[in-house]
Amino acid sequence: MDTPDRERGPKFRRRAEARPDEVLDAALELFIEKGFAATRVEDIAKRAGLSKGTVYLYFASKEALLEGLVRRAVLPIADSALATLGNFEGDPRVVISMVLKMLAARFSDPRMLAMPKLIFREVLGFPELAAMYRREVLDRVIPVVEGLIRKGIDEGYLRPVDPSLTIRSIIGPLMLHVALAEVFGIMPEGGMSFDKLVDNHLTILFDGLSVPSGPSA
Amino acid sequence: MDTPDRERGPKFRRRAEARPDEVLDAALELFIEKGFAATRVEDIAKRAGLSKGTVYLYFASKEALLEGLVRRAVLPIADSALATLGNFEGDPRVVISMVLKMLAARFSDPRMLAMPKLIFREVLGFPELAAMYRREVLDRVIPVVEGLIRKGIDEGYLRPVDPSLTIRSIIGPLMLHVALAEVFGIMPEGGMSFDKLVDNHLTILFDGLSVPSGPSA
């Protein structure tokens, strides 16, 4: 008569193939909130609506949860990034604008921010995590961006800068924006305003802070 | 007559007024290496050449060590930053260049990098730390920088950008440079090359990536 067993306490839900993902979701939330070390497996279980033992049914150890989390997040990232950057032709500033705007949009959803935050936080304690992230994401994305910049220089779109170092100038500001907000709660008055940040940054990035023919001229 | 055992390993040291600082030094090293949670008080004691009990003579708890560490690091930072930025007159690009170069120099010494790394890592687990750092450092430094930018705009040195967001564009690249190196071991071939980074970044920051009258014109 009533919805059969929705919300019926813990014991015995069947059809368990979604279970691992639910556990990872719970783990992610708590790792973000309190860090890996300070999160108890029992809390993860509770948040996932399971018992401690059940978590171990799906993950061999607490650390395996962290790995699972990173693995789950890592593959899509690199793929989507590379798909966007892919084989672009023409003015690289167009792609750079697109990518920064895409990142801004992506990070406006706190869920998308969770994994990077977690990785940054725990990576020092789990070197394999850093290695995996580097291998799967950074080592694949960075060379593509460098190539993009280099081509832009060759084709006369960009000033002859160091492509590798320039990546820091392109992405760094976004990262700091996020870090200030997430770590210290410092953000522009009206909220994160990723749009405004990107606009402001793109102006500077492409045309410089200096007034074209101001006092510096 | 007898500086017989000055500077000779942890053991053999009388005259203990420097003891708390030595404990903090040891704690800092270990917190950086393995994180706060994974560092044992006993290890700190050992590295400081003391016994566990003695550590508790100087610090009420493990957490107090973290606080002490941040407190010790925090005051000089803000002061020195403010002293540099202070009441500067004229082209703000000169100060910005100076500050970035100073930061670059400072971060070339790994010891100077330790505290920021530690704070970033542990701050989520200890909100008071974030609060203190924000209060003592960020809330005092950021407004000054904003003022500097604003004045530069008013005086016609700088393009009319958003001062607050522009700080991200100025500092962010340095932060990313450090993060890539520290967390993922990614750095330019010849080493950190802070000088080159800053040069490259200042060019972009002030004059933009775009070729003055290239294809974009």
Added chain:
Amino acid sequence: MDTPDRERGPKFRRRAEARPDEVLDAALELFIEKGFAATRVEDIAKRAGLSKGTVYLYFASKEALLEGLVRRAVLPIADSALATLGNFEGDPRVVISMVLKMLAARFSDPRMLAMPKLIFREVLGFPELAAMYRREVLDRVIPVVEGLIRKGIDEGYLRPVDPSLTIRSIIGPLMLHVALAEVFGIMPEGGMSFDKLVDNHLTILFDGLSVPSGPSA
């Protein structure tokens, strides 16, 4: 037409009236290998080609498996031993020789060794086991052997020894032989050589180590 899956691995078995015995077989192997405490019910199930739950269909608890095992092994032993010793007439040395040779043959099959090994190992933790084994086997066999010896003495076949203590001299060497091999891997060069052991032992047992008219004479 189709005895297709008789005797073919654990899976694929219908007709389950032998199920409990299969579970016991699996349990016995594992209890021997790793001991009762270190054997997981799940492993027993796996080795028997069943699921954990099914084991509990046949045995109420892990301990019940141990009991079942001992019960299954205990009855035949005493019966066969008593049948052999039964009501023997004449020179008891003939029976003793026969029994030792039978035991030697029996223990040459490792499967026959499994239960005694298990009982010895776990009996301290499960006193009921010891009690059962004693009641069902030892208390029935020992008196018969004592009677045999006593009769041999009375009838002038054997030296006037203590029948009860003499049982130790008859059986002990076999037990030590097995123990050295099973526990420490110590055995004669060519293998267990139960035959040679029994021959050597019977010579000593009946005629003594001393040279009949050697230096001792």
Added chain:
Amino acid sequence: MDTPDRERGPKFRRRAEARPDEVLDAALELFIEKGFAATRVEDIAKRAGLSKGTVYLYFASKEALLEGLVRRAVLPIADSALATLGNFEGDPRVVISMVLKMLAARFSDPRMLAMPKLIFREVLGFPELAAMYRREVLDRVIPVVEGLIRKGIDEGYLRPVDPSLTIRSIIGPLMLHVALAEVFGIMPEGGMSFDKLVDNHLTILFDGLSVPSGPSA
């Protein structure tokens, strides 16, 4: 007025160099009583009058307790056995009598029995234990005994038996005597009577069960 702090609860006894031995004593008792797996570290601590944590101050793990126990027992055994057997001259039956009587005396003290019992019981679960015991004790003692027998044969004291197998005939009865008593509670009416056992056994061992010129003649 009263003995100051004898029997004064747990906290803080100094002069701790006897601690490891006390812990081992407690562990031995409990391992004997309930087996290694069924003994909780906390129980060991309690019996030793310590807290759980303190046990781990002296032993790195529960298994290390077992190792420590065996190590402590193993060295004296081999040494004392070898000292007795050493380089004996003359009739080997004298040494054999001496050794068996010594073993009987030794095993009359239950404390001396504890370690062999423990080793037999747990050795299957900890192969390194078996290896150590074999290496340190058996492999050193057995060859000496074999040599003794061989010399006795060569010198005409003993019948030409297989020295290696004969060891089983010499020692096995004692072992069975102990096993029956310890495992099944079966012993002669008046107590263990090791003396009588050894006397009875030596008679058989040296002169045989057969009546010198009885019906067998």
Added chain:
DNA sequence: AATGAATGAGAATTCATTCAT
């Protein structure tokens, strides 16, 4: 001031057992 033995709360992990299907 300094020590280090001792404590005990707390966390990860295991596994016998239950039960809806």
Added chain:
DNA sequence: TATGAATGAATTCTCATTCAT
């Protein structure tokens, strides 16, 4: 009958903290 997902009590081991000396 049979399954295997789920449970949670139990156990090992760690480590911050205390305190007699």
